[in-house]
Amino acid sequence: MEIDLQGIVVIVGNYGSGKTEVSINLAVNKKRAGVDVKIADLDLVNPYFRTREARSQLSEIGIGVALPPEEYLQADLPILSPVVAGLIKNPVELTIIDAGGDDAGATVLATLADAFNGKSVHMLQVVNPLRPFTGTVKGCLKMRNEIETASKMTINGIIGNSNLIDETRPEDIYSGYEFVKLLSQESGLALKFITVPSNLMTEIDVSRFSCPVLQIKRQLVPPWKKAVKLS
């Protein structure tokens, strides 16, 4: 089952829900399928582990990455590059906007209202039920409300990203799928896809899912580990 997404896709969710890993791997997945993809790192609140860490790998496979200017990449203050607004106004086949965490990280989206004006946008909430505050439907809906209020935009889909990084077990994937399915029913939001870490792909029975699966090759790793090669 292919992931059916085109146009502007804004990835939101709570801190550490996995927005950046999802954004990077979604970009690679669609690029492989022949789609023209660009990705913008809009994470103005997180100091480490951002899309920018994977920029050289992404560029190598022909995915454009919109970032603040090089000299400000390590700045400890929010910098919104005008390139992002330009990208939204003139999107490519698939334009992925990787927002920062929680309502604080989503606030920046509201400042881009002019650019978003009149555009159809998929705004997708990444949910990892094994993270604090989003282990219940109520918690996820609270996060949804907070993000919608801060961004002045409407979430219209869910991405299930149940994982414990290296310690993810198949049962975490299956129970995470059941959770986001329930969340989808309760919220009326479409379940766009779920994720499975690349090392578990052979163990997982994807026929148990009624939605597409995105394989995750982890890119944001601590320095004693190696990122899984994207290409």
Add this chain to the structure above:
Amino acid sequence: MGKVLMKGNEAIGEAAIRAGCLNYFAYPITPQSEVAEYLSRRMPEVNGNFLQGESEVAVSYMIFGASAAGERVFTTSSSPGISLMSEAISYIAAAQCPAVFVNIMRGGPGLGGILPSQADYLQATKGIGHGDCRLLVMAPAGVQEAVEMVMMAFPLAEKYRNPVIILGDGLIGQMMEPVEFPDHLKSEPSNKDDWAINGMDTRKSTERNLVKSLFLDPTQLNDNNLILKAKYERMKKEEIRYEKYNTDSDYKVLIVSYGTMSRVCKTAIDQLKEEGIEVGLIRPQTLFPFPEAAVRETALKEGCKAVISIEMSMGQMVEDVSMSLQGKLPVSWYGKCGGDIPTPEEVIDAVKGLNV
């Protein structure tokens, strides 16, 4: 409850709650602001207190006040913020009040940068405040260990009636790992009658408590310092913690490294093993008291020719390593301190460069 995936900063906040600490005062600074972010959500759920001070100086005296009142209390900050708190830390130690401080270190000196560093080693272990005061210093290497150390820190601070500091580098705060929380601790310090100024009603003793750090009489001041010194000597006997890695092998080189830096070293040691080169590692989990005897004994194993201290600083812990070795083996240093963490390959080069 099973495992959850948490950022170190969040886990530190949760661990404090599980340790029965319902008072958190803080001032934001990268890379530890998520502790405040997390506890601003969680403290109201458990009827705890979170107050953002107007500065780190204000926060540090809120800590002193709450501790003097017999409450479990903690704060988190990063390097420059801890410098601002150092006056109060000395007062708290002198007044023999317990408190827990967490330093998620960033690059320095000065405002430095926001990426990981271990450059506050000397500050934490030897120069945390003016006067003859010391803190018990614990250094986690992962999120789970950060949880365990935070939960140990409160009872230890009360046991010694002295501040305890958790020294983590920026990665400890920012990285995400699966964690499991142990059972809750009792919420009340069991010995608070010994220092707390919370009224006479509930106290068993009829002696009044006095929290102070001013001793104008030189004999009294010397006596107070002798009490503190005795506590620090007791810490050296009872609180030393460390971990060893690959020390069953016939290693020619011993690495001493702590915090997340030690995990890079472990990866390097595994890769060197594949090349047929054996290297051992000792990781101090307490930095004060420093595991001097353990470092010396591990280094003096037959066949070990050199010791190298690998740090995200310009050579700080290496001084304690050299003191431990007492000149019996050559001690060198390798490190970086700008936010770039040495890679496993750079550690391998540093070890090979010793030519032993």
